[in-house]
């Protein structure tokens with residue numbers, strides 16, 4: 001029998017802990033770089049923590065279970081995970097990416113992956129018709145890389161439909177699932193091959209640890225990724241693994257509460273005259289609403305909005321007190337971000353303009369505060 005998702009946040013698939021026999025309810029932190037052998041060829045299953053460490057392994061089991069993967073690998077950051085993932089490809093390989101991606105991913109592809117001989121085409125996967133999309137596919141195309149909802153414009157991409165195209169042309173479909181977290185969306189179940197997470201965000205959930213994950217439904221890819229993590233050495237440290245394990249325990253209740261808050265803030269923003277646009281897939285008239293409803297169990301806690309003027313945007317960022325003006329997302333504290341100078345600072349100007357990321361766009365990562373306090377904070381900063 002399969003556990004429900006909130007139970008899996010605590011116990012993964014419920015496999016008995018083979019490592020620690022103490023009965024500890026909180027999985028111990030194995031702060032050890034190396035592990036002793038009883039004799040030649042006799043390993044406890046752990047040799048050296050770059051390869052594997054019991055605490056990291058426990059975390060990986062929980063995340064694999066949340067995303068329905070055959071395996072999950074925990075990295076020192078989301079970017080370390082994506083960097084390792086790019087090592088699956090060879091010079092000359094071509095990857096199609098959605099145009100509205102996390103700025104750090106665009107920076108990696110533009111500066112490191114291209115240097116290593118990979119080529120990229122970027123399209124709006126939420127708008128692209130099937131035929132137009134297929135025109136981009138060449139003999140060298142190996143993968144499609146997307147996020148949904150996208151960052152920061154909250155476009156929704158139909159994962160199942162894209163997975164069909166990927167299968168037809170034998171391409172890997174990679175989905176960065178950071179924004180909805182496994183609590184609301186499971187891309188592998190919809191046909192994706194690899195899921196990426198910045199564990200720094202909802203999985204960790206407390207704005208206190210940097211981490212990243214790759215989860216896959218393919219045993220063959222899992223084996224190649226295992227080789228990569230031990231070879232490049234970007235696995236997550238034991239203590240940080242423990243912090244993310246602890247964060248995940250409350251993923252369900254955090255997501256429920258933050259999403260409820262987000263819904264209320266969206267209502268407030270939609271009636272506010274100085275707000276010219278609100279981007280949130282939970283708005284029934286929004287382009288992504290139906291697809292998001294079909295493929296996810298929630299609309300998430302990220303809200304992007306546009307205000308009347310750049311001056312107002314800057315004033316809001318200066319005046320917030322309860323809400324922090326800070327990069328990142330997915331924690332219990334509500335953060336407000338200015339994509340154009342923060343998360344997307346290294347994205348080419350033309351790309352930002354095409355996506356509608358202007359100097360009037362602000363992004364909220366809604367936390368778990370009392371909703372009345374968040375609304376009072378918005379009322380104050382709009383009218384000081």
Ligand SMILES: *Cc1c(COP(=O)(O)O)cnc(C)c1O
Nearest residue numbers: 077078079102176178198200211
């Ligand atoms: C933050 C983020 C990343 C990068 O993760 P880090 O943990 O900061 O390295 C990748 N994708 C998305 C969608 C993110 O929000």
